Amino acid sequence: MKRRDFFINAALGSAAISSQLLTSCATGPILYGDKNYNINRGYQFIPKLKLSKDRIIKETVGLRPFRASGPRIEKQILGNKTIVHNYGHGGSGWSLSWGTGHLARKLVMEQPDKKIALLGAGTVGIATATLLQESGYEVTIYTKDVPPNITSNLATGTWSPASRVCDKSKSTPEFEKKWEEATRFSFRRLQMLLGMEDIVSWCDDYVVHKSIPNTTDGNGGGEIFHLEGLAPEWVLMDKKNHPFKADYVRKRSNMIFNIPSYLNFHLNNFLLRGGKLKIHDIKTLEDIDALPEKVVVNCMGLGAKSVFNDEELMPISGQLACLIPQNEVNYKLATKGAYFITRKDGIYLGGNGIDGSWDTNPKRELTEKWIDVLMDLMKEMKG
Template structure:
């Protein structure tokens, strides 16, 4: 069988399938380190993803896995880190929030100890775990999902599904980030204004302090904008003044694969073959990766 796409959703799905005894190959147009997943902030939290009832189950299933993986942070890239979501209230969240261990109201929002994933490390670890299970990753560009020569094809192409399926409901939500030297900050912080395309978040990663961010609908630009970067640093420095003097290490831009709802469904192909779609995860691909992977595996190979 073939999984198309090597972002966090594609690799996680391939791992789940390979570890269930399937012979899996991943076809990818570009290596994992060049996917949108590689530049994600990496904080576990359902963000810009629907539908909420399904997202709850997928996110909680993934949370359980990440809590286990945090036992080997240097290997898996997953750590449990304390932080605060400013301006967020429990009664404004879905049912999943009541099942997040330690999530609690504080004076300015919600506090929790949540998984923070160092995405380059985690993607490399997923690739190695897939190889141990017998899976292979091949550089292959796909122009027609139905033409992939496999009895089962799983479509994890993210934003690429817009042209490949084709599915015009998939659209980009541009996110720009700034990586700076960490002046000693050990906790994460977010403040998301849903009425604006600008937000404020600070996420400590092993390679530096990740500052964000933006959520610009239907913007395809992958070029970092200097004015946007300066505004990001300024917003974060209002929260933590020591950030103002931190040396900039890198600029990152990613295009979130947004959709009105995640598409996770089975589609028959000619000759008795099967196509399973697993895309449209918006800003929460990391958050729901394991839950969606398990459901995709069940759709690919339904229990008798």
Template sequence: MAIDTGDAGAGDVCAGDVCVIGGGVIGLTSTVALAEDGHRVRVLSRDAAGETTSAVAGGLCWPYRIQPYEQAVRWAVRSFHVLAGLARNPEETGARMVTGTMARAHVTAGRPEDTDDGLASWYAAVPGMRPARADELPEGYASGWRARTPLVDMPAHLRYLEGRLTAAGGSIERDEVRSLEAAGRAADVVVNCSGLGAHVLVPDPDVHPVQGQLVIVANPGIEEWYGTADPGATETTYALPQPYGLVLGGTARAHAWSREPDPAVAEGIVARCARRFPELARARILAHRVGLRPARSAVRLEAERLPGGTRCIHNYGHGGAGVTAAWGCADEVVGLVREALEAPEAD
């Protein structure tokens, strides 16, 4: 049953205090935080967690294609510490601590303006992060960072979040939400974590896809993650060792809506990764995947009153940093929901 603007069935949408729209990592993490804060919550999601964009993500905890940087770094640091704790039980949570290198592309040595990427506070906050030595960087890269960061098996992590939500008393319902107002008539507070769906649901024309294609190959023995950090590039290079294979990427094509893998693009991904790791040229391909990152000029994390009077907390537009920002944003969602419930008549 889909939620529409009609009255019929709206009272059945959510019997608890809070309805969270969206079953990806942002929605599930927010719902877990709310349930563990004592709220009665229900997730409404058209897709199962394993079918969301979050399930396709490579899972590296690192701020990427998310604005504004100041808030994004704060959210990322919070998530880093939560995920590092979850990494003590990787089989259950899907989170592991893995060492790797993030190389900076298109950097000219000695020019500070070329190295200021807005993430200085992230580099300072991550325990043990240090500048990469020249011998740790590929040819043509002038700088980079070495760090031990959370690397998350996203399908496993999403299952973990669903189980944790259920244990906290929350529930998940497969349903398509066509109207925030309809959901608001059946809840004290609505939390909108609809990701790319916010383009139509809100509607918010600023929300758009940044298409990411990747290739999963049999891992020939690569144990560290590797990536390049150039947020303006349409082609990226990364290798992320996951339990199900080595994730190779990738692309970042704004306003591209197709979810179909392009064979030529896949060949280019493997070729770029093979320049860093020659053994990948012969690696057996296990799967091709495409995800649509829910991008926006800046994350929308704020409260508003819906036309029917219900408070709505918007939490969407996280681009390529969903898992990286999830726990930090969830903390803010909890605070905004508390404010909404404590002052239900305030404008």
């Protein structure tokens, strides 16, 4: 081969090799310049929310069952019935359900009867019924409504065991001890639900402030107690490492409960294992007296107010707006009084709480305000 031909062939050969490389790159997982390829980006890439008013598919207002002294977990003897109360969880019922269920089970175990009437099929009732069943009790749930027509379906669905759980000025050392036991029990139980059809999952959780805030509280949840070392702590992010145009960004990992599938999963399991469920509106104590079981576990949430004449129990309303799900978005974020979490069934926007309000009509202007706040943040975010 002449020297000139050698160079021409060599050049053609390398062109063929590099076009082969390009082809394999095009079909392989990493593409230089691809949006998700972030080796040289210098900050953590997170996908943006699609925010527009026409993506709103649902708006709801739920009533958190709040008691200033904290959830009522105690035994009461009424005539020939033993009542075990387990209600009034405020903004932490999803998180504490297993833990207070465990405390209620201990009270049930103090008596010999094995047949239990359990009132209510919210997240607290379903968890408590499951635990009792696991301990060999024969449980019948009596309830006015089942999911999705209950307060538990109107919650955000994050790990927030101290969110509006009581009024801190009214809490006692005994309550805080119970709360800690319940929180630790729940946390352990929830880890056992990971990997089961995504009913529970972990995700990144951000709080974004344009300027340095006066207080480090402000994640929108109103957490009033904290157990150090139980769940990952907040970490202040270096400005170089996040995509937000903001001076102060905190990040941690947090749990998400995929509410519709979670409730379905546990209710189905309860029924599969021989549990019974009857639709029954309990209006008075006489209705309870008429039940065949001697032991009654009360998990009626706000419904306990009128039946047990509990003056302390009151609603704290909370609005949520649900946007069309975005599978690629898998984080939670709070900023300027608005937050969103991403669940399998949608992106949930929220951030308010009105003490004593029974009004369950959503306000469109509130949803639009949250959309505007989050839209501003997304617009300025590095993509």
